[in-house]
Structures are given as structure tokens and as C-alpha cells.
Amino acid sequence: MQKILKRTRGGSLSDKFILVILGLIVLTYFLFVAIPIVGIFLKIEPNQVSAQLRNSAVINAIELSLFTSGSATLIAFVLAVPTGYFMATRDFHGKAILDTIMDLPILLPPAVAGIVLLYAFAPRGLLGPIFNRLGIIIPGTTIAVIIAECFVASPFLLRASKTGFERMDKDIINSAKMLSGSRLRVFFTVALPLALNAVISGTIETWARAMGEFGATLMFAGNLPGITQTMPIAIYVLLYSNPLGGVMLAIILIIISFSILIVVRLLEQKSLRIQK
Amino acid sequence: MNKKILAVILVVIVVAAVVLGLLAYNGTFTSKSKPTLIVFAASSLTYVIANMTQSFENANNCIIRVNAASSSTLETQITQGSPCDVFMSANIKWNKALNSSGLLYQNYYTNFTKNSLCIILATGNPKNITSLADLAKPGVRIVVADPSVPVGEYANDTIYNIAATWGNSTSPEYVTSGAYVNYPTKFYANVVSYETDDENIVGDVSLNVGTADAGIVFVSDWAYASLTHETVQFLPIPSSVNTFKSYGICVPSEATQKSLAETFMNYWLSAQGQALLTEFGFGS
Numbered sequence: 001m002q003k004i005l006k007r008t009r010g011g012s013l014s015d016k017f018i019l020v021i022l023g024l025i026v027l028t029y030f031l032f033v034a035i036p037i038v039g040i041f042l043k044i045e046p047n048q049v050s051a052q053l054r055n056s057a058v059i060n061a062i063e064l065s066l067f068t069s070g071s072a073t074l075i076a077f078v079l080a081v082p083t084g085y086f087m088a089t090r091d092f093h094g095k096a097i098l099d100t101i102m103d104l105p106i107l108l109p110p111a112v113a114g115i116v117l118l119y120a121f122a123p124r125g126l127l128g129p130i131f132n133r134l135g136i137i138i139p140g141t142t143i144a145v146i147i148a149e150c151f152v153a154s155p156f157l158l159r160a161s162k163t164g165f166e167r168m169d170k171d172i173i174n175s176a177k178m179l180s181g182s183r184l185r186v187f188f189t190v191a192l193p194l195a196l197n198a199v200i201s202g203t204i205e206t207w208a209r210a211m212g213e214f215g216a217t218l219m220f221a222g223n224l225p226g227i228t229q230t231m232p233i234a235i236y237v238l239l240y241s242n243p244l245g246g247v248m249l250a251i252i253l254i255i256i257s258f259s260i261l262i263v264v265r266l267l268e269q270k271s272l273r274i275q276k
Numbered sequence: 277m278n279k280k281i282l283a284v285i286l287v288v289i290v291v292a293a294v295v296l297g298l299l300a301y302n303g304t305f306t307s308k309s310k311p312t313l314i315v316f317a318a319s320s321l322t323y324v325i326a327n328m329t330q331s332f333e334n335a336n337n338c339i340i341r342v343n344a345a346s347s348s349t350l351e352t353q354i355t356q357g358s359p360c361d362v363f364m365s366a367n368i369k370w371n372k373a374l375n376s377s378g379l380l381y382q383n384y385y386t387n388f389t390k391n392s393l394c395i396i397l398a399t400g401n402p403k404n405i406t407s408l409a410d411l412a413k414p415g416v417r418i419v420v421a422d423p424s425v426p427v428g429e430y431a432n433d434t435i436y437n438i439a440a441t442w443g444n445s446t447s448p449e450y451v452t453s454g455a456y457v458n459y460p461t462k463f464y465a466n467v468v469s470y471e472t473d474d475e476n477i478v479g480d481v482s483l484n485v486g487t488a489d490a491g492i493v494f495v496s497d498w499a500y501a502s503l504t505h506e507t508v509q510f511l512p513i514p515s516s517v518n519t520f521k522s523y524g525i526c527v528p529s530e531a532t533q534k535s536l537a538e539t540f541m542n543y544w545l546s547a548q549g550q551a552l553l554t555e556f557g558f559g560s
């Protein structure tokens with residue numbers, strides 16, 4: 001606190017007062033987030049951990065969540081990043097409308113998202129006849145989980161890449177296009193690297209949203225242990241029937257999320273520091 | 277240069293998750309030699325079904341997969357064509373709705389058991405609740421289910437049954453102390469949460485974090501708690517005001533395992549199935 005106060009060169013009393021308030025706000029916000037998270041770690045005894053880790057419902061949920069969220073993120077990447085580039089570099093009639101439609105999944109309550117997916121892709125849904133003829137049934141399968149997660153999470157990647165590509169220096173892109181005729185090469189060697197920070201943050205947010213998805217998955221894919229019962233659903237189910245298992249799963253979810261996020265953040269900071 | 281390394285690492289993490297998942301799911305994606313029976317069941321039936329799954333699977337050389345959710349959610353899923361071989365609902369009206377839409381095999385559905393309600397109490401019964409009248413006292417925190425869900429609908433019926441009998445001065449069962457006059461108003465003023473699942477109520481009250489003093493749940497929850505030697509207490513609700521609702525079972529027309537589904541359905545209708553249901557608190 002002293003260091004902060006000293007650094008304000010010739011700062012008046014009101015400046016220092018504001019810094020103290022700022023410090024208090026930061027502390028309050030930090031505690032608001034940290035206390036519940038730390039609290040759940042205190043709910044399980046160390047000796048109960050290994051027993052819960054051998055619970056098949058717990059193991060299945062972890063594997064399923066990692067697989068589906070990873071796949072959903074991959075698919076979201078392939079769909080949303082090029083679309084973000086397209087929308088950032090072109091102007092056309094109805095762009096605002098397209099923009100808004102593509103943002104909708106974020107605003108839909110998850111249960112509603114699940115219902116609309118059901119109405120669209122279930123055997124008696126809009127596209128049902130097509131899938132039936134191909135012999136494909138989607139609800140009740142792991143694919144349905146991936147679709148649900150991708151639907152609700154991909155808008156994050158779309159927004160992030162659109163912003164990232166919009167901020168590119170257009171002169172650099174134009175020069176690159178003149179030097180090398182290939183659009184594809186310009187995208188991968190010039191455009192993407194320029195927007196990489198935004199795209200990477202967007203990917204992390206997308207993955208996090210996919211990992212936490214619950215309502216849409218439950219409605220569209222169902223609650224089938226080992227097939228569609230992801231970690232959030234399993235936690236919900238276990239919290240009442242086997243509270244210790246639910247707590248264990250919640251803790252694992254926190255640890256996995258924390259690990260992946262911190263690795264990426266550290267690498268981000270490291271790359272920024274080297275650039276300076 | 278370093279951003280590229282970061283990006284490559286990110287891609288490696290994501291791909292690794294996908295590959296690990298594929299390896300783990302090798303079993304689930306390949307078609308099994310045993311037929312799979314998909315059962316959509318109301319959450320209140322989870323435990324009683326779990327009790328007979330292993331022996332049924334062995335006797336019929338199949339695999340049973342249970343999708344447990346609220347009966348209304350299950351009905352929506354079946355209506356849209358989600359694969360289901362047997363539908364066991366906590367309110368026969370959902371089976372009836374499917375039948376009206378022409379979605380049942382042989383247009384057949386039937387009642388297979390009943391459930392009624394009781395009161396679940398928080399550990400130690402802090403508000404000292406000994407009767408339904410105590411639930412109407414100010415300051416008691418009650419959890420019930422949303423009326424759109426069977427257990428919430430039945431609770432609501434029971435509350436109004438009480439108002440019409442014990443709370444109605446013209447009724448022969450009127451309780452002269454007046455404890456049940458305006459019962460619905462007083463009761464619902466004490467409700468702190470409308471849950472979407474019967475399990476949630478049991479959980480809310482037994483999680484023991486002080487949010488709820490009592491809840492209205494199924495008698496089957498009481499039976500299950502006794503079977504598993506839980507210490508949580510329950511209070512009965514007299515049959516004169518209690519709500520008995522029929523559970524329905526049926527086979528959707530798009531079931532892929534129709535004969536296995538009928539075997540499963542007949543199990544529940546048989547003496548053995550009925551005895552199991554009674555053991556778990558159903559049917560009374």
C-alpha cells in the first residue's frame with residue numbers, strides 16, 4: 001500500500017484516497033470469487049478423495065467432458081474463425097442482421113437452446129427426415145453433446161476473431177495480397193498471426209463455456225451416464241444422491257479449468273514480455 | 277514467433293483432449309453385441325430401477341441405459357423423436373399425451389404404480405415441525421417443486437385438499453382450532469424455492485446449509501432414505517388429504533427394442549416388480 005501511495009507523484013490526498021478505495025474494491029471482488037471456490041475444497045476429506053476418484057460416474061463424466069468440450073472447441077474454431085475473418089473484412093447488405101443472428105446463442109437461456117436444437121435436429125424435427133434417411137439419430141448420443149456445446153460456445157470465438165481481424169492494419173493485409181496472390185496464404189501467414197491474441201482468448205472462452213454447458217446438453221442430448229452425462233450434469237445429479245461424489249467432481253472441474261487457464265495465461269504473458 | 281508457439285501449444289492441448297476422448301470412447305462408439313434398452317425414467321424412479329438393472333441385464337443379455345429427468349422434459353424429448361424404448365413417467369398424463377399424438381407402440385400405456393407425498397425435515401428439525409399446521413407458521417422455510425413438475429403439482433393439490441377439508445368450516449373434517457384456515461396463502465408465503473425436480477428438494481433440505489426447514493417430497497424418498505439408513509426425518513401426510521397420482525409406463529412407437537421393451541414393462545407390472553416398488557415406497 002505504501003509503495004502504491006509513494007508512486008503517485010505529487011498526488012493529492014484525494015488521489016491517494018481513491019487508490020485506497022480501488023484497493024478495497026479489488027480485495028472485495030477477489031474475496032467474492034475466491035471464498036466460494038476455496039470453500040468447496042474444504043468440503044471433502046483427503047482420505048475420501050481416492051474412493052470418489054474410482055467412482056465410475058465420476059470418471060465417465062470427466063472423460064466425456066474433456067472429449068466433448070475439446071471437440072466442440074475444435075469445430076467452433078473451424079467454423080467461427082473464418083466467419084469472423086469474412087465479417088471483419090467485408091461489408092455487405094444485411095451484415096448487421098447476420099451479426100445479430102450469429103450472436104443469439106449467447107443470449108438464449110441454455111434450456112431454450114436445448115429445445116431449439118431438439119426442434120431442429122431430432123428425428124421429428126425440422127431436419128429430422130434428412131437425418132433419418134441417412135440413418136443418423138442425434139439426440140441421446142455424444143455427438144448431440146458436442147453439437148449443444150458448440151452451439152452455445154462458438155459465438156465467443158466468432159466475436160473474438162471478428163474483433164481481432166477488424167483491428168488488423170489493413171495496409172499490411174493489402175501489401176501482403178499484392179505480394180502474394182494467394183488469399184489462403186495471406187490468411188494463414190499474415191492475418192491470423194496479427195489477430196492471434198484475440199483468437200486465442202476467444203478459444204479459451206469458448207472451451208470454458210463448452211465445459212460448463214448444462215441446460216442445452218440436458219435437453220438435447222439427455223442424461224445418459226457415460227454417453228451424455230457431462231461433468232456439470234453429473235455434479236447436479238450427484239450433489240443430491242452422492243454429495244461427496246458431486247463435491248469431488250466440482251473440485252476436479254475447478255482444478256482442470258484452473259490448470260488449462262493458468263498455462264495459457266503464463267504463456268501469453270511470457271510471449272508479451274519477450275516481445276517488449 | 278512466440279505467439280505461434282502459444283497457438284501451437286493450444287492446438288496440441290485441444291487435439292490431445294479429443295484424442296484421449298476418442299481412445300476412451302472406443303467402446304461406446306462401436307456397436308455392441310448386446311442390444312441396448314434405452315429407458316426414459318422420472319427422477320423419482322432412479323433408485324428402484326438401479327436396484328433391478330443388473331439382474332435384468334443378466335437375465336436378458338442386454339444393456340440398460342437410463343435417461344433420468346423430469347417427466348415433462350422426457351415427454352418433450354420423445355415427442356421430438358429422441359430414441360427411447362420405455363418411458364416411465366411420474367404422471368400418467370404424459371404417457372396419455374404421447375398417445376394422443378399417436379406416438380405409442382400399439383397405442384398402449386398403463387398405470388404401474390402410485391406415489392404419494394410426505395414431509396421431509398431438515399436435520400434436527402430446527403423449527404420443531406410436528407404437523408402440517410406447523411408448516412403454515414410464519415418463519416418456516418419450505419421447499420416445494422414447481423407446479424409444472426409432478427411432485428409440485430401433487431403438493432399443490434394436497435395443499436388445496438387441506439383447505440377444502442380441514443380448513444373449510446362447512447366440511448365435516450373441519451379442524452375446529454382453525455389452524456388450516458387460509459392454508460394455501462400461509463403455506464405458499466413460506467415457500468422459499470420452487471424446484472424443478474423432486475431430488476432437488478430432498479437435496480435442498482438434507483444439504484443442511486440452513487436454506488430450508490422442510491419440503492414436500494414423495495413417500496418413495498422416505499423409503500429410500502430408510503433403506504440407505506439416512507438420518508433425515510420425515511412426517512407422513514394423512515391419506516384423507518394426500519394426493520395419490522398414477523405413474524405411467526409405455527413403449528414409444530419408435531422403440532428399436534420393442535420385445536425387450538415389453539419384457540421390461542411387464543417386469544414392472546408383475547408381482548416381482550410390484551413388490552420391488554412397494555419396497556421402495558411406491559404404491560401405497
